[in-house]
Amino acid sequence: IIAHVDHGETTLVDQLLRQSGTFRENEQVAERALDSNDLERERGITILAKNTAIEYKGTTINILDTPGHADFGGEVERIMKMVDGVLLVVDAYEGCMPQTRFVLKKALEQNLTPIVVVNKIDREFARPEEVVDEVLELFIELDANDDQLEFPVIYASAINGTASTDPTKQDENMEALFDAIIEHIPAPVDNSSEPLQFQVALLDYNDYVGRIGIGRIFRGEMKVGQQVALMKLDGSVKHFRVTKMFGFKGLKRLEIEQAKVGDLVAVSGMEDINVGETVCPV
Structure with a gap:
């Protein structure tokens, strides 16, 4: 808007x-x-x-x-x-x-x-x-x-x-x-069978789960417990496990187990995640 x-x-x-x-x-x-x-x-x-x-x-x-x-x-x-x-x-x-x-x-x-x-x-x-x-x-x-x-x-x-x-x-x-x-307004292209690509656009923090990356899944699917790779802005790669994932409904955040292409989600499990970084499969 x-x-x-x-x-x-x-x-x-x-x-x-x-x-x-x-x-x-x-x-x-x-x-x-x-x-x-x-x-x-x-x-x-x-x-x-x-x-x-x-x-x-x-x-x-x-x-x-x-x-x-x-x-x-x-x-x-x-x-x-x-x-x-x-x-x-x-x-x-x-x-x-x-x-x-x-x-x-x-x-x-x-x-x-x-x-x-x-x-x-x-x-x-x-x-x-x-x-x-x-x-x-x-x-x-x-x-x-x-x-x-x-x-x-x-x-x-x-x-x-x-x-x-x-x-x-x-x-x-x-x-x-x-x-x-x-x-x-076009719906997202359904490429959920392709490898995961999740891009971090915003950051949040809470005392319980630590740093949270909020972004959109552009390809594939993401699940809680999944091992993923974080492509850092400096070119390095860090591996982490998705510990919690939240979806949005109204103004609330709800814990979810998995998300697919087109979804906007908040993900925790990686302490030094930054805006502009990409999460993909290991």
Whole structure:
């Protein structure tokens, strides 16, 4: 998700979690579900990419949040390698903001499929058609390819939990957005029979299991207990055993025994794992 800070991205994610049934009715969404870093709450920006997964009609949709600021450039590029498409969220009145240009440019360079979400469509003085024209101009300016220029547009009011493909009327729920994600954003290529390739994009730590590498499985499968090789950035190779593995559901991490190509997982067992390193078979 690429969005300027006040354009309603967090509210949008909250609604996707609720309407996909990933949140139960009695679960309270933290005021801003994805902005869980204290520094972010203070500054109102998204720094570390957060990930969450929702199930919709039998499809798992992994959602990653991107930092909206150029000073987190390295992280932005890594996140773009982990996803298959992007939602560009823009305010129906304010339109595109300069801060989103950098992140959007990285997404387009990676040949990612964009979906444009014009949010706050219920706002007074909303000008959705003009905003879409501005987005198109920005895409052309950023050298988007022909396929990317054919982006689908969803008009939404995240605060009301509604979306539509028509700027003049809203449906009763967010289905239009879910359907657009499933229709337009490509699913991972199924190469689960090939040798494992898992790339570390983020790090985490907890006192119980130590250092955790979070990333995407690009090829093959990974299981708890498996002996694997870590290709270090300095060219060296270290062997380790996968001690624990976590998948994502909603905003929770769940312990899992195995994962396959396309899954985003968190893995422990290797103390000095670093961002950008690759795990493969021994």
